Amino acid sequence: MTINSMEGPNKDKTILAIYEIKNADAMRVCYDLSGTDFPKEFKAPKDSEFYLVGYRRQVSETKKDDENPAATSRQP
Template identity: 90%
Template sequence: MRFCFLVALLCLGLVHAAFADPPQNGNHTGAVSDESKFTFDGIWKPKGAMLSGVLIPPPALKAITLKINKNKYEVAVEGEDHSDIGTFTLDPTTTPKRMTINSTEGPNKGKMILAIYEIKNADAMRVCYDLSGTDFPKEFKAPKDSELYLVGYRRQVSETKKDDEKPAVTSRQP
């Protein structure tokens, strides 16, 4: 059950060092110049995560997929027969920015999770959650013996978009 709870929390974020490499689709580099144009919508995969000072292993991260549409999210885990589904609200006026997550279906139904978030670029973001649900984290750290969970996500490029980005191949006949 604790694993399911943690998986649901993987719905939004990235360990700081994982942001150093550029986005895989090559379309965006550097920080988002106008965060008001940033959209959470899309499919996200975790790049890295840490819980109470312990890194989450890559096979566990690979099994997780987050889908976001407006203020709704769904976290699915390969091999699980249920998803965590809910809503989130943002408060970009604070430093760091805050996020409140409300699970409405699945293993975390009825739980509210407090978090802080940071947009790294158009395809990368990180979130730090307080698993105790008592307060918003103060910084992007998840030290040993804490109930803090730090996770980062990369936006995935759909197959349709990948095909659209490929240059057209023209054949020349002599």
């Protein structure tokens, strides 16, 4: 993916990245903060311009309760 930053510390910079969808709740992205080339692999060596991050979908408390009816039902 190509990210064109419009504000913040990276304003007017182009950041190149690769991503992988691991499953419905997780993905990882490797960014080349120099904007010179797309990363070739999911690695970010120390002192490089690469940034590797994993993202996980957060489950809201409401959704947790919906999936576990016993959590919201009252026992006599």
